[in-house]
Amino acid sequence: MTDIKPPVPAISLKDFESRKDEITKELLEAAETAGFFTLVDHGISIEEINDQFALSREYFNLPHEVKAKIPHDIRNNNGWEYKSQIRPSTGQADQKESFWLQHDSKWPSDEDLPNFRAGTKKFMSKCEGISEKILACFSVGLGFSEDHLIKAMDVTAPDNLTQLRLIHYMASENAAGTWRAGNHTDVGCLTLLFQRDGEDGLEICPGRESHTDHAIGDTFTPLPAKTGPIVVNIGDMLMAWSDDRLKANFHRVRAKDTGKSPDRYSIAYFNTGRKNVVMQGPLKKYPPITCGDYFLGKTKSQFGHNFKKNQVNPTVGTV
Ligand SMILES: O=C(O)CCC(=O)C(=O)O
Numbered sequence: 001m002t003d004i005k006p007p008v009p010a011i012s013l014k015d016f017e018s019r020k021d022e023i024t025k026e027l028l029e030a031a032e033t034a035g036f037f038t039l040v041d042h043g044i045s046i047e048e049i050n051d052q053f054a055l056s057r058e059y060f061n062l063p064h065e066v067k068a069k070i071p072h073d074i075r076n077n078n079g080w081e082y083k084s085q086i087r088p089s090t091g092q093a094d095q096k097e098s099f100w101l102q103h104d105s106k107w108p109s110d111e112d113l114p115n116f117r118a119g120t121k122k123f124m125s126k127c128e129g130i131s132e133k134i135l136a137c138f139s140v141g142l143g144f145s146e147d148h149l150i151k152a153m154d155v156t157a158p159d160n161l162t163q164l165r166l167i168h169y170m171a172s173e174n175a176a177g178t179w180r181a182g183n184h185t186d187v188g189c190l191t192l193l194f195q196r197d198g199e200d201g202l203e204i205c206p207g208r209e210s211h212t213d214h215a216i217g218d219t220f221t222p223l224p225a226k227t228g229p230i231v232v233n234i235g236d237m238l239m240a241w242s243d244d245r246l247k248a249n250f251h252r253v254r255a256k257d258t259g260k261s262p263d264r265y266s267i268a269y270f271n272t273g274r275k276n277v278v279m280q281g282p283l284k285k286y287p288p289i290t291c292g293d294y295f296l297g298k299t300k301s302q303f304g305h306n307f308k309k310n311q312v313n314p315t316v317g318t319v
């Protein structure tokens, strides 16, 4: 098998403190162009990643009635959803199930799923540590104080909106005409995505950013799935917050048009500004808006509430 080189830069976080300036440069360059990069030497071991995927698989293997004890709640976007997310770009439900979590959201009991809560929270903390490093670099790069974006996404604050999302795309056959995840940009600030060897399907579209349209008909490039490197991308909120300097680019997940596609599991950690924090870029390109208004407005449109195809957010771009 040929080893396909990922079409985005791999950025090492090794010796972060002493190499911060150099890393900041690399992160900015990637975020201002592809809007995607991978992180290596980030401090989460392959074993820790595999352990979290094992917990995720155990969760999705539960009977539907058990998962339905914590249904997706549009008010806070937490809980379990099954084939219910409609992307404005496709008008169809994504062929997947997912479980959205926050530290203080509803969790499956230890009787239903032993060790899930403790293990997953530990994983979330690891994601927080990595996110803080990247957010510190972006803060400085954008001309804010180093802790500007970190404070705005502080997961210990009661109004925090940052979430972990476990995702399971079911195995399929001859999937032409369906989408595992239709073209979209992420709503929040900074997404950390974990994938597993052999479970390809993610495709990205550098140069096609959220404030244009849905990238329909554009050429997407596969980003092969690998256990270890973290795929990172910029979301709409950080694009607006940076006066469009950092790009929230389109991506999607596909199964094979013909033949079998195995199950795909992915884990996304979505850093999002806190509900009551007012976001505005250093150049004030857009009017100030609270992260809560921005985020909930966009999220609702994807779960059948206030859904309008090609809806345009008055502040910035498409949803
Ligand atoms: O599963 C993936 O690889 C991508 C998921 C994604 O893009 C999302 O949930 O926003």
Ligand SMILES: [Fe+2]
Pocket: 184, 185, 186, 251
């Ligand atoms: Fe996404």
